[in-house]
Amino acid sequence: MAHVVDSLICRDYGYAWRAGWRWVLWYARYRRFLAALRTVWYTLILGHIGEACRECGRPYLHWWAADDLYASATGKGRRSNGEAAPGLYCLECFDRKALAQGIKLRWIPERWTP
Numbered sequence: 001m002a003h004v005v006d007s008l009i010c011r012d013y014g015y016a017w018r019a020g021w022r023w024v025l026w027y028a029r030y031r032r033f034l035a036a037l038r039t040v041w042y043t044l045i046l047g048h049i050g051e052a053c054r055e056c057g058r059p060y061l062h063w064w065a066a067d068d069l070y071a072s073a074t075g076k077g078r079r080s081n082g083e084a085a086p087g088l089y090c091l092e093c094f095d096r097k098a099l100a101q102g103i104k105l106r107w108i109p110e111r112w113t114p
């Protein structure tokens, strides 16, 4: 089961202008040119500095999935040092990755209290 736990856009134009170009170039390096263009829009135009999907470049709601589900959908498990698996995906891209592995997801809104 996955959980949505936070908001979408986090603005800081100064930081976005200093760091945003690196994020654009990261997508371009992996030949994700549409994601690179989205990152130009979201970071350099809108000032978004929050999380962005490593697949499509869109900002997304923060969410959580159990390690076994995440590993099954993405092929990436927790690192040997105990850190969470690499990769941040939006809900749509995670859904698509899960479906490609034959996993159907159901997203359930849930109250979150830190």
Ligand SMILES: [Zn+2]
Binding pocket: 053, 054, 055, 056, 057, 058, 089, 090, 091, 092, 093, 094
């Ligand atoms: Zn995505």
